[in-house]
Amino acid sequence: MAGKATNIPTATILRLSIYHRYLQSLMERGTKVVSSAQLANGTNVNAAQLRKDLSYFGRFGVRGVGYNVSKLLRQIKEILGLGKSWNMALIGAGNIGKALLQHKQFENHGYNFVLVFDKTPFRVGKEILPGIEVHHIDKLKELAATTPIDLAVIAVPASQAQEMADTIIEAGISGILNFAPARLKVPNHVALQHVDFTTLLDTLTYALSTKEKKGAYYNKKKEENRNTRWDSPQSWPDHMINYSNLLVTK
Amino acid sequence: MAGKATNIPTATILRLSIYHRYLQSLMERGTKVVSSAQLANGTNVNAAQLRKDLSYFGRFGVRGVGYNVSKLLRQIKEILGLGKSWNMALIGAGNIGKALLQHKQFENHGYNFVLVFDKTPFRVGKEILPGIEVHHIDKLKELAATTPIDLAVIAVPASQAQEMADTIIEAGISGILNFAPARLKVPNHVALQHVDFTTLLDTLTYALSTKEKKGAYYNKKKEENRNTRWDSPQSWPDHMINYSNLLVTK
DNA sequence: GAGACTAAGTGACTTAATTCACAATATATT
DNA sequence: AATATATTGTGAATTAAGTCACTTAGTCTC
Numbered sequence: 053m054a055g056k057a058t059n060i061p062t063a064t065i066l067r068l069s070i071y072h073r074y075l076q077s078l079m080e081r082g083t084k085v086v087s088s089a090q091l092a093n094g095t096n097v098n099a100a101q102l103r104k105d106l107s108y109f110g111r112f113g114v115r116g117v118g119y120n121v122s123k124l125l126r127q128i129k130e131i132l133g134l135g136k137s138w139n140m141a142l143i144g145a146g147n148i149g150k151a152l153l154q155h156k157q158f159e160n161h162g163y164n165f166v167l168v169f170d171k172t173p174f175r176v177g178k179e180i181l182p183g184i185e186v187h188h189i190d191k192l193k194e195l196a197a198t199t200p201i202d203l204a205v206i207a208v209p210a211s212q213a214q215e216m217a218d219t220i221i222e223a224g225i226s227g228i229l230n231f232a233p234a235r236l237k238v239p240n241h242v243a244l245q246h247v248d249f250t251t252l253l254d255t256l257t258y259a260l261s262t263k264e265k266k267g268a269y270y271n272k273k274k275e276e277n278r279n280t281r282w283d284s285p286q287s288w289p290d291h292m293i294n295y296s297n298l299l300v301t302k
Numbered sequence: 303m304a305g306k307a308t309n310i311p312t313a314t315i316l317r318l319s320i321y322h323r324y325l326q327s328l329m330e331r332g333t334k335v336v337s338s339a340q341l342a343n344g345t346n347v348n349a350a351q352l353r354k355d356l357s358y359f360g361r362f363g364v365r366g367v368g369y370n371v372s373k374l375l376r377q378i379k380e381i382l383g384l385g386k387s388w389n390m391a392l393i394g395a396g397n398i399g400k401a402l403l404q405h406k407q408f409e410n411h412g413y414n415f416v417l418v419f420d421k422t423p424f425r426v427g428k429e430i431l432p433g434i435e436v437h438h439i440d441k442l443k444e445l446a447a448t449t450p451i452d453l454a455v456i457a458v459p460a461s462q463a464q465e466m467a468d469t470i471i472e473a474g475i476s477g478i479l480n481f482a483p484a485r486l487k488v489p490n491h492v493a494l495q496h497v498d499f500t501t502l503l504d505t506l507t508y509a510l511s512t513k514e515k516k517g518a519y520y521n522k523k524k525e526e527n528r529n530t531r532w533d534s535p536q537s538w539p540d541h542m543i544n545y546s547n548l549l550v551t552k
Numbered sequence: 553g554a555g556a557c558t559a560a561g562t563g564a565c566t567t568a569a570t571t572c573a574c575a576a577t578a579t580a581t582t
Numbered sequence: 583a584a585t586a587t588a589t590t591g592t593g594a595a596t597t598a599a600g601t602c603a604c605t606t607a608g609t610c611t612c
Contacts, residue, residue, distance in 0.1 A: 061599060062505075069504035070485060087559065096485050100562095100601055107561060115560045116608040132504050133511030151401035152499075157483060161500050203506055226513070227506040229499075233407060235320060235346050243509035245502040249402075249479075250411050252495040254319035254382050255312075256453055256477040259493035261383030263476075311569060337589065350571055350592095357591060365590040366578035 064105045068128055070095050071102065075125040087118040137162040141201045141225070143189065143216050144208035145170040145180050148231055152205060153181055166199055167192075171212075189216065193223040203227040210234040314355045318378055320345050321352065325375040337368035387412040391451045391475070393439065393466050394458035395420040395430050398481055402455060403431055416449055417442075421462075439466065443473040453477040460484040 074094045078086055092099040106112055109131050113119045129135045140158075142149050142165050152158070153165055170176055171189045180186050187195060204220040206213055206228060213232035220228060227243045230236055233251075238244050324344045328336055342349040356362050359381050363369045379385045390408075392399050392415050402408070403415055420426055421439045430436050437445060454470040456463055456478060463482035470478060477493045480486055483501075488494050 059598085063599075065505050065508050066501060068508075069501040072504070073483060073500070088561095089559080096487060098601065099559095100603090101599090103559095103561060104600080111561070113560050114608060115606065116558045116610095118559065131508070133507040134504065138503075138507060147401040147404045151397040154397045155499070157500055158503075161503070163500070163503055202510060203503065227510050229502055229506065233323060235324075237346060241513070243506045243513075245506060247497060247499070247502065248320075249405070249497070250323070250407060250413070251316060251319040252479055252497065253388075253408075253411070253413055253453065254322070254384065255315050256479065256493045256495060257383040257388060258315050258318075258381070260452060260477050263491070309568085313569075338591095339589080348571065349589095350573090351569090353589095353591060354570080361591070363590050364578060365576070366580095366588045368589065 060108045064108060065132070067095070067097060067102070067105055068132055070097075071105075072125065072128045072132065072134070075121055075128065078121050079125060083121055085118045086121055086124075088113070091119070134162060137164060138202045139164060139166045139200060140203045140205055141165070141167045141169060141192070141196070141220075143169050143192075143204055143206050143220065144232075145172075145175050145186050146207060149205075149207035150180060152207065152231075153184065163203070165205075167195055167201065170208075189219060192219055196223045196225065201225050203229065205229045205231065206236075207231045310358045314358060315382070317345070317347060317352070317355055318382055320347075321355075322375065322378045322382065322384070325371055325378065328371050329375060333371055335368045336371055336374075338363070341369070384412060387414060388452045389414060389416045389450060390453045390455055391415070391417045391419060391442070391446070391470075393419050393442075393454055393456045393470065394482075395422075395425050395436050396457060399455075399457035400430060402457065402481075403434065413453070415455075417445055417451065420458075439469060442469055446473045446475065451475050453479065456480045456482050456486075458482055 071091060074091065075086070078094075088099045088103045092102040095102075103113075110127070112124050112127055140163055142153060145153075145168055149168070149170075153168070158164070165184075168180060168184055168186050169189045169192055170186050175186050176188045178186055201223070202225070204225045204227070206216050206220070208216055210233045213230065213234040214236055216232075217228060217230070217236045217238055221238060221242055226241055228236070228238065229245050229247065231247045233248060235246065236244060321341060324341065325336075328344075338349045338353045342352040345352070353363075360377070362374050362377055390413055392403060395403075395418055399418070399420075403418070408414070415434075418430060418434055418436050419439045419442055420436050425436050426438045428436055451473070452475070454475045454477070456466050456470070458466055460483045463480065463484040464486055466482075467478060467480070467486045467488055471488060471492055476491055478486070478488065479495050479497065481497045483498060485496065486494060
């Protein structure tokens with residue numbers, strides 16, 4: 053059935069974005085049609101899962117044939133709300149903030165920083181980049197009234213992050229991408245994602261530590277593959293691909 | 303039972319890191335003892351889940367009392383493999399890479415960039431920061447032999463990311479944090495995490511779009527809370543906290 | 553246009569993660 | 583030392599996510 057009202061797994065949305073990106077690269081390469089197996093392989097996903105992910109939203113393929121690349125691309129854009137351009141405010145003009153501002157990828161995808169805020173005295177009022185002035189965070193609500201903001205990106209120290217989030221929400225913004233190492237509390241209508249460097253690194257060290265200590269959490273299941281060498285980088289044999297680095301951030 | 307060999311959910315490891323950080327802040331504030339309820343509240347997690355997370359590794363609390371902050375902190379450090387310091391190589395000395403190099407948080411947590419690589423001619427051989435020279439990526443294997451590297455951070459364009467990952471793995475490094483917008487394939491013994499800005503943003507726009515269109519995916523379940531106002535930032539009423547931004551990256 | 557073939561779509565099943573709810577065990581109090 | 587109270591630890595129940603395997607519906611060939 054098309055476009056069910058069933059609960060859509062959060063992970064599905066994330067994968068949709070990944071399919072989207074891969075489809076774009078197929079598009080650029082001039083590929084017209086793609087099968088669920090190919091698309092799944094290119095994004096490290098199970099083919100049935102890909103089909104199920106799409107099935108939450110409709111029927112986009114042709115049986116016996118596959119998916120039309122440009123059509124599916126358009127449809128995923130529609131689902132995710134891409135296609136239009138989104139205004140973002142950067143909160144925090146430090147190292148990370150500045151790097152994000154200069155990150156080309158964002159504008160290519162329709163994400164544009166239109167306002168920058170900080171509260172550190174020596175930053176406020178300065179031009180952080182040619183043509184981009186840093187405003188005091190107190191002006192957020194006022195400026196957001198004239199320049200509508202869809203999303204806010206928090207890149208301040210942990211100690212200030214919650215306070216910034218509250219300010220952002222009070223200004224009527226209801227999407228937040230948080231780079232500060234702190235788990236924010238936001239009311240239910242606000243969409244929130246965390247980018248948490250050290251937490252991700254910690255999961256890596258855990259993996260490395262257990263490998264050393266117990267000798268291969270990994271190898272347990274895959275011991276039979278020992279003879280299968282992986283000497284040809286670029287295309288690891290399928291059974292050696294690491295599907296295990298799942299990640300959850302609340 | 304303590305320290306079971308049961309399969310430990312990946313999400314548990316991630317939350318352990320989050321508890322760890324919160325415990326550190328409690329420590330700094332001088333708190334000696336904390337209950338699962340407090341700790342869970344501070345990290346936006348269900349108290350039973352926190353206890354279960356810990357139970358995979360042992361029994362760390364005292365019934366009727368709670369957890370000793372410094373003791374639990376030490377034990378989580380032990381589990382995650384923190385405590386020692388980890389050598390990292392940065393692959394890609396562009397905007398993001400440079401920002402990561404300057405990111406103080408890393409050294410505070412025992413993560414140190416000891417080598418920087420790139421392949422862009424005008425960057426190689428230059429000092430990207432005082433005292434830090436950029437090496438050509440071809441030297442990775444050679445230099446990694448003298449300076450042991452635990453983790454590699456990829457911050458190159460998507461088109462080069464897989465190639466870099468292969469090089470890294472060939473040099474014997476088996477932990478990767480990838481900032482490039484591409485899903486990498488790595489053999490099973492390699493631990494991998496993705497930091498995928500646009501994908502995260504896409505999940506936010508999805509949330510915003512569906513809210514607009516269908517009017518509240520969110521409110522459905524929480525309609526009864528409409529009368530409960532959230533006018534006091536900093537402490538949103540519990541039932542309004544957004545627990546829904548789960549995230550998965552394969 | 554009949555038969556062979558391919559690949560989407562999906563209900564049923566399996567596996568994994570989360571939450572409940574209560575027994576176990578500690579402290580504090582009188 | 584008996585009772586009240588607090589809070590952990592965990593088996594059992596629940597909910598959610600992922601995979602299998604089959605049905606359906608297209609295209610292609612002769």
